[in-house]
Amino acid sequence: MTRKLSILLNIILIAVVAFGVNKFVIQGSTAPSDDGRTALLVAPSEKDYVLTEMRGFLETVQGITTAIGEDDIAEVRTLAAKAGKFSPANVPASLFAKMPLEFKTLGMETHTLFEELAKIAAESESAQAVSLALGDLMLNCTACHSSYRLDLEPLSN
Numbered sequence: 604m605t606r607k608l609s610i611l612l613n614i615i616l617i618a619v620v621a622f623g624v625n626k627f628v629i630q631g632s633t634a635p636s637d638d639g640r641t642a643l644l645v646a647p648s649e650k651d652y653v654l655t656e657m658r659g660f661l662e663t664v665q666g667i668t669t670a671i672g673e674d675d676i677a678e679v680r681t682l683a684a685k686a687g688k689f690s691p692a693n694v695p696a697s698l699f700a701k702m703p704l705e706f707k708t709l710g711m712e713t714h715t716l717f718e719e720l721a722k723i724a725a726e727s728e729s730a731q732a733v734s735l736a737l738g739d740l741m742l743n744c745t746a747c748h749s750s751y752r753l754d755l756e757p758l759s760n
């Protein structure tokens with residue numbers, strides 16, 4: 604094989620890999636939507652999975668808010684530690700490929716922030732410190748909601 608041909612093949616290979624990384628890792632499966640947000644195009648079961656996770660988040664935030672009001676910092680720690688536990692292995696593989704990188708990052712960071720909230724609750728008995736950390740954490744909820752929505756992908760047959 605001539606040197607030029609080998610360089611050309613390498614360039615093509617790099618372009619194909621870069622396209623794949625851009626399509627499947629960075630962009631995910633998305634489309635613009637009428638309300639200005641980016642729509643993730645997912646299957647019904649994947650939508651159910653995400654929304655079930657979301658309702659879990661809301662229940663956690665509800666529990667933590669009540670616990671703060673009752674000055675029950677131990678309960679804050681328990682609830683936050685539970686929401687902090689996350690294994691990417693539990694996410695359906697098909698869904699993983701459809702989520703844009705920024706979405707995945709915001710999602711995983713939210714679990715990490717719950718872990719940090721559990722640490723803050725363990726180290727400080729201050730309801731105010733915990734409340735502030737919860738408010739900060741919820742900026743991740745609002746950031747993601749203002750950028751993304753879920754739409755069903757077109758049927759493939």
Ligand code: HEC
Pocket residue numbers: 654655657658660661664706707709710713740741743744745747748751752753754
């Ligand atoms: C990585 C992105 C992301 C993060 C972070 C995130 N959400 Fe969501 N959430 C979504 C998307 C996307 C939807 C669907 C919105 C739509 O289609 O309009 C949603 C929907 C919801 C719903 C509606 C559930 C249903 O059954 O309809 C609730 C409640 C919710 N989120 C709560 C939260 C809370 C609380 C947090 C933070 C602790 C949070 N979310 C963090 C992306 C996110």
